[in-house]
Structures are given as structure tokens and as C-alpha cells.
Amino acid sequence: MSPSWHESLYAPTVDGADLAHELRERGRALGFVRVGIATAKPLTDEAEHLRAWLAAERHGQMAWMERTADVRLDPTADGMLPSAATVIVLVAPYARQAEHVGPAPLRVARYARGRDYHNVLHKRLRKLARFLREEGHDVRAAVDSMPVFERAWAERAGVGFVGKNSCLIVPGLGSHVFLAALVTSAPLPPDEPMSTRCGTCRLCLDACPTDAFVGARQLDARRCISYLTIELDGPIEPELRTGLGDWVFGCDACQDICPFNRTSPPDEETTAPFAPHPRFATTAEELLRMDAETYLDWSEGSPLRRTGRERMARNVVLGLGNSGDRRHLPILREVAADDASETVREAAAWSLTRLDPPDD
Template structure:
């Protein structure tokens, strides 16, 4: 490795982009390890308690913001993105129908973690075949990594006011992954902020979780409430959740830059089990065995059946009062789970005249 010249590394970086495109990544960028500013923002966010019950955000010391402490010897991070928006998706129509269940578009198909990590491993193997052994580790939401800050440094986009990465040519409907390396590759130019005076994402947020531009209070965010929060969902926020049972895409749907987003070409990200337009009642009827079987290979599976029912109970409480809705709720009035029962009773009270 020490025999490679700066010119060789520039050629290697170009080759890495070529290999990455062949592996299905829509873009590849390269960043250094200096995340000083992101570290400051992270600490301020944690000090204000905006991470809620996500203790893991604060439990790894400085490893999250200092890549060399997570993987000693790291010099550069190869940051990748992969589009996931299903073709012909009509999430707005699902949101507008209170009898349907809205699931964040990223979770409609197979879990992206293994797919992207496998592709990153293939990329690393191709680099190794070209230059010989080198140090690396692949990450896809699997370790304390500031993936959005790294993507921004690598030129994949800028951090929008909703805190997601926005790309001028691709919007925000994409996953991120990283390959930490010991290679002194040339770095890419960070993208400038192009949000301008737009506040569409702030204005649309159902629970007002975007408390200021670029600041999201997770404790109010529907994605946190439906996926990360383990216990009861605070009652004042329940009516604001509508029919969103797993995640929330409102800030992405309204972003003007997403008119440039392209649908995914990955078959694994296509909707499964009819989750793109399923009714609340049909999903609420799943017992645990059905939940585990139908959602095998899905990112939704990790929240477990109990939280699945909790989330749907809230959506049923926000739905139109129909015989089918009432029957569904009554079927779980005496559910073995205290958490489910509490949310079902809340929902039933919402339908009282």
C-alpha cells in the first residue's frame, strides 16, 4: 500500500465509484474523519434530552463522532447511498385514508441492513483485490456512526432542516452506508445547503417534532414513538399520529427536492405483504405467529408484536367510527398485554359519542 502515489489513489477513488455503481449504489463519496462540528451538535442535542430513551446515542463515548476511536487506523470513510422509494408509490393517498395503515416507505420491503452491508463487503473485496490487504469495516446502522454527517462531508447531500440528507438530484429517499478504511483516498467536496427559506418540513410535521431548523426532538417524532419507544406513547401525541403505525414520511413527502427522486430498481425494496395499502383492521388481526411469519426479513419485525398492536390501536382510535373498527378494538380489549389493553381502551374512548 505504501508504494501507491497520490495519482494512484485518485485513480482508485474513481474505480471505487465505478465498482459501487455496478453494485447498485446510486452515489459514492469519500470523507475524512474530522467531525468536530457534528460532535458539538450531537452533544448539545444529548444535553437537551432530545434523544429520549435512545440511551445508545450517548453510551459509546466519543466513538460515534471520532471514527478513529471506533475503528483504529481509519483515515477515510467511503459513504454510499441507495435509493429505496418503491415505483408508483402513493403514500399520500394512504395517509389520506384513515382506514388504511401508513408505514414508512423504507420499511415496505426487505430489511436493507444485510443487503447494503453485503454490497459494501463486496466493494471492500474488490478494492482488496486491486491494492492488497487494507484495514476496513462496513457499517449500515450497525454501530455508533454519524452516518449523515459523514454523508454530508462526502458530498452526498446536505443536512436539511428535517435533519435528513437532501441531494439536489435525488431528494432524500435513500439509505446510507459506510466503509471505514485505512486508505488515504482523496476526499470529496461537501455539498452546500440548498434549503433556503423553505420551511415545508417544519410546517408539515404532525407532532411539531422539528422544534427549530435542523433540530428534531425525538421525543415528539412519530418515527421514534412508533419504533424506538418501548412503553406507552404519551396521550397528548396520540391524536396527532393519525394512521401512521410505523415511522413517518411527512417531512420527506413535502420536501420540494424530492420531485427529483428516482424509484428504486432493487426488487428487495418493493412492498411485501400488501403493506403499502393494508387496512388497519387486517393488520390488527395478526396474532404473534402471523406477525413473525409475514414480517420475516422486514425491519418492522424488530419492534415486536406488542408494539405493533400498540401502534395500530392508536391509529384505530384516530380512524372513522365504523362497526369494523369497533369490532377490531373490542377483540383486543382483554389482550394479555397491559400495554396493548391500555391503548385499546384509549382508542375505544375516542369512539364514544
């Protein structure tokens, strides 16, 4: 029997399985290499880990992680989407080329060498969100921009597993990927989660230059180079400074050592927006001569903008101190004497003693 005119007018245009299929197709066409689906419900198992992490103050100065914990653990919370039925997780790989950008000779993490992923992926997500709305569903889109526990959802949606380094690893692709999520009222058939495949390997835990892992899948952000260089305001603890090595924005140590990242790099077309961009190439000296405003102009459209000038200059002088290269002494002397920031002057003074230790 054919549906009445009334039913065909008001019935959704596609059912759950068809809609899921359509979303996967559209996601892939937009450059997402994996699209996974999970049922939206409170993250009770993960809640234990997140709350323990916060209670141990492993989030350091990231007070927003504490403030948003309740919403992060429940996509149906008032602050997210009370009508949520599904979380769709989308994966976009970034470039793995060895080219460096940022203040030479120092290093910036791979994810931050090109255009800002928030902007690039949000544009793509908006297209999928519009499609879901046209189908009559509520939707909220997140790329590290909302309290959505992205790795937990990625794991539930079966796009990968969380490794001992606490990164989401996609078999065949590795962990150099961004995650994005759509929280929606559309009821869609969920995918199967995959189990962890790290086995007895613990290369990542041992490779961390600052011993930031408390155990498998447990990171003390307060010791993580990524947190220290990007999120922490003010001075970096002297005992952690040597471990920073030449990293000035983020770090890839626990990922670069991972056997799952020994696969051939993802194709260049897919990762093109995040590929190292010459606009963000500079030298340590040039960077240290930028004032706050110049830094913001220079880093416009790059993840590097997040630190602002003061934190980046602090990291750069520490990196120069760790370089062992005495040719950096003149610029360090200049910064130690004249920089507008007390934090940067103190870091430069530390680096001077490292490169030019006082005689006993």
C-alpha cells in the same frame, strides 16, 4: 526508471486516485447512485450538536445513542478503526411508489415497505469491503448498524446536504435514500462538501404532525412519529396520539412535503429491492390477531420486525382510533378486553373513547 522487483511486489496495486475511481465504479455497479469520500477525523463541529441533543435528552429511550457517542464522533476511536484514513459514503434510493403495505388501512413509512435495507445494503458493502482488503486496507462496513454518524459523513463527503428536516437531501434525487458507509485505512482524495440549499423554505418544519422540530435541523426524537412508533417502548403520551394519524411504523411527513422530493422518482430497477412487497401486506385486524411469534415470522426480512408485536399492535389500535371509522369498534373492543399486553389494551381503550365517546 522502472521500479525494482521488490517495490512492485509490495507497492499497493493502485494509488489513491485510481482506487477512488475504482470504488466509485464498483459502487455504482452495485446500485449505489452516489459515492462520496471524506477524510476520517474527529467530527468536532458535529460533536457540539450531538452532545447538546443528548444533554437535552432528545434521544428519549435510545440509550445506545448516548453509550456510543464517543465512537460515533471519531472513526479513529478504538471501538471503530484506529487506522481509519477515509470514510466512504454510499447512497441507495428507495421506492417512492404510493402503494401501501403493512396493516391496511394504516400506513408504513416508504423506507419500510419492502425488504430490510440492512440486509440488502450489507451484502453490497461486503463486496466493496472485500475489494479494499484485497488491496491491503483495513475496513469496517456500516448500514445503520454501527456507531457511525452517517448523515454527518454524507454531508462531509459531498453527496448531499442536511436539510431543515435533518434528512440528507441529494440534489436531483431527494431525501428518500439510505446511507451506508465504509470506514477504511485507505487514504483517498476527499470530495467537496456542498452547502445547504433550503433557503427560506420551512415547509417540513411546519408539516410535522407532532411538532417534533425544535428548530432547523434540530429534531426532538421524543415527539417524532418515527421514534414513537418504532423505538419507544410502552405507552405513547396521550397528547401525541392524535398526531400519529394513520402512521404505524415511521413517518414521511417532513420528507413528502419537501420540494426536493418533487423530482421524478428514481428508476424502478435501482429501487426494486425496497419496493413495496406483497408479503408484508396485511390488515389491521389480521395483525392484531397475531401473537408475538407469528408477528416475527410474518415480518422476517422486513424492517417492520424491529418493533416486535407489542409496539406494532399498540400503534395499530391507535391508528384505528384516529381513523374516525366506527367499523373498527368490534376489533378494538376485543383487543381492549383480551390483548396479552397492558400497553395494547390501554391504547385500545383510548381509541374506543375516541371513536365512541361516552355520552355526557
